[in-house]
Amino acid sequence: MDLGWIIVTAIGAGASPAAPQAALTCAVATPPARPLSFTPSVGLTPRPVTVRGNLQLTGCVSPDGSASALRSGWVSLRVTADASCTSTARVRGRATVVWFGADGRPLGTSTITGGPGSLAPHRPADSLLSGTVTYGPLKGRRASGGLTPDAGLLSCATDGLSRLAGTGTMRFG
Template identity: 85%
Template structure:
């Protein structure tokens, strides 16, 4: 056998199993003066909670170039989940993203349908950023991310959580 062919096959095989690069990665944050709201208040024991609010996507980068026109976005979401200060389960919801280009003009709207299953963590708000793009730009891509709340776990446990502000990262891949 030709050694060049063997090397080419080894590289091709390795490439086949490599994870594809993300289509888009953005910074995510609650807008200034606007927090996500939780009804009823999140506490120590899980209960069915509705989350409503908006998020800003900024500084979006497309490592694979497939979504390079998308620079930022405005997310409107409504999610229900069995939520406590440390977990989220039976997460269901929908988010709408209005995308903007480099010039600030709208480029389209995507719909994200959520269904994160269960998440046990000190940041159950991460489950709000999980789903699949079912319509519009990035259709078929998986959305995921992390949202670090400004308030800590102790505050949630002692006072409850009716509003949340935070920052993080969101990826569409």
């Protein structure tokens, strides 16, 4: 599933002017002091890895007005993939998003799932944000995004990566 490391292709290069307008765009970040965890650590050579953790969605806006009630969200994810510091393949798993309105009250739960997985060059962590909403608010919409890690590629290559904190953008379109 694309939820493990693939968003670079969707967001890393930026949206094209001809792209359809997203139903919802949110800032995404790992919660303070709670980075995503990788077991075993990601290194130079691809190997099976499990990713677990949470992401916060904030400042959500609906340019087309179709999802204007959704203002923030809490994402829980568990993903497996063959991952290295520079690529990811065979990504499988799912994410659950609990949505909140302007008043902070829960508005529903969405499930994001993906296909059989694919390769994610350059910033493999991005694939954690990619898939299709299969249940709940925004059902049928494609999820994509980019997560820029706080640590660089060199650190991953020399020390390995067991935890990842970062920020970025997530779109549902």
